[in-house]
Amino acid sequence: MRARVLVTTRAGGRSAPPYDENNLATHVGDDPDAVAANRRRLAGQLGVDGVRFMAQVHGADVAVVDAATRDDPADVDALVTQAPGLAVAVLVADCVPVALVAGTAVAVVHAGRRGVVDGVVAAAVDAVRRLDSGPVVATVGPAICGRCYEVPAAMQDEVVAAVPAAKATTAAGTPGLDLPAAVRSQLADAGVEVPAQPGICTREDPRFYSHRRDGVTGRFAMVAMLSP
Numbered sequence: 346m347r348a349r350v351l352v353t354t355r356a357g358g359r360s361a362p363p364y365d366e367n368n369l370a371t372h373v374g375d376d377p378d379a380v381a382a383n384r385r386r387l388a389g390q391l392g393v394d395g396v397r398f399m400a401q402v403h404g405a406d407v408a409v410v411d412a413a414t415r416d417d418p419a420d421v422d423a424l425v426t427q428a429p430g431l432a433v434a435v436l437v438a439d440c441v442p443v444a445l446v447a448g449t450a451v452a453v454v455h456a457g458r459r460g461v462v463d464g465v466v467a468a469a470v471d472a473v474r475r476l477d478s479g480p481v482v483a484t485v486g487p488a489i490c491g492r493c494y495e496v497p498a499a500m501q502d503e504v505v506a507a508v509p510a511a512k513a514t515t516a517a518g519t520p521g522l523d524l525p526a527a528v529r530s531q532l533a534d535a536g537v538e539v540p541a542q543p544g545i546c547t548r549e550d551p552r553f554y555s556h557r558r559d560g561v562t563g564r565f566a567m568v569a570m571l572s573p
């Protein structure tokens with residue numbers, strides 16, 4: 346089965362500042378009508394009736410959804426589906442969005458600092474493999490880079506103890522975290538293929554929302570679906 350993976354940008358939606366323009370999140374204080382319009386526009390671009398989001402909690406739980414799933418799953422940070430034409434989406438603004446594609450299953454994952462430590466990436470890979478025993482290919486989307494993500498030294502120590510690849514030094518020479526590198530190492534450890542991709546930093550690239558750069562702001566999406 347063919348799969349599609351895409352990342353939205355800020356451009357082209359109905360949201361007013363500071364959520365301009367294409368905010369897809371309902372939990373950040375934006376006008377619900379604008380978010381609904383932006384979500385309809387995304388579904389239209391994908392050629393589907395609707396896109397399945399989730400109420401993310403920085404945890405490591407995974408939900409499997411199908412065409413009969415009516416509500417967005419709560420308290421999960423990964424969505425898996427085998428339903429052709431059902432788009433699943435993760436919302437981010439600096440955290441790492443990941444898409445997993447297997448032959449008959451796709452997943453999206455929300456991997457922030459907490460999720461990286463708690464193993465959400467491996468949990469999502471396991472969930473995909475329970476449904477499809479073939480190779481899994483990952484796409485790591487735009488996220489804050491190690492030069493931009495400054496954290497207290499104790500926090501860096503905690504994350505690096507769990508995932509050594511997370512260690513970074515910021516442009517200011519202070520302790521940092523490279524979450525995209527951490528996620529890539531976790532994917533490699535799980536035996537997932539991660540094609541070389543240019544790393545896009547959300548804080549440096551104004552096409553994307555960045556919580557670190559903007560504070561109150563919107564969320565963009567990484568979406569995965571099996572072609573109908």
Ligand SMILES: [Zn+2]
Binds near residue numbers: 490491492
């Ligand atoms: Zn950066």
